[in-house]
Amino acid sequence: MTITDQLAEEAKALIGDRAEVKFLNYADVPFFNQTRNSRTRQPPWPPPSWRSLRSNPA
Secondary structure, X not given: OOHHHHHHHHXXXXXXXXXXXXXXXXXXXXXXXXXXXXXXXXXXXXXXXHHHXXXXXX
């Protein structure tokens, strides 16, 4: 049992019957990497305007 679980159980004991207590378990939730799993296309880097400036210096 983790320290978080122990604290939750202690809070439940202190609350008693005055409120309904539920515990959330995130163990079955798959990890989502927002950067890798995003469907939006990332812009090219460096931007095309910078590339043209580097290839044609003034």
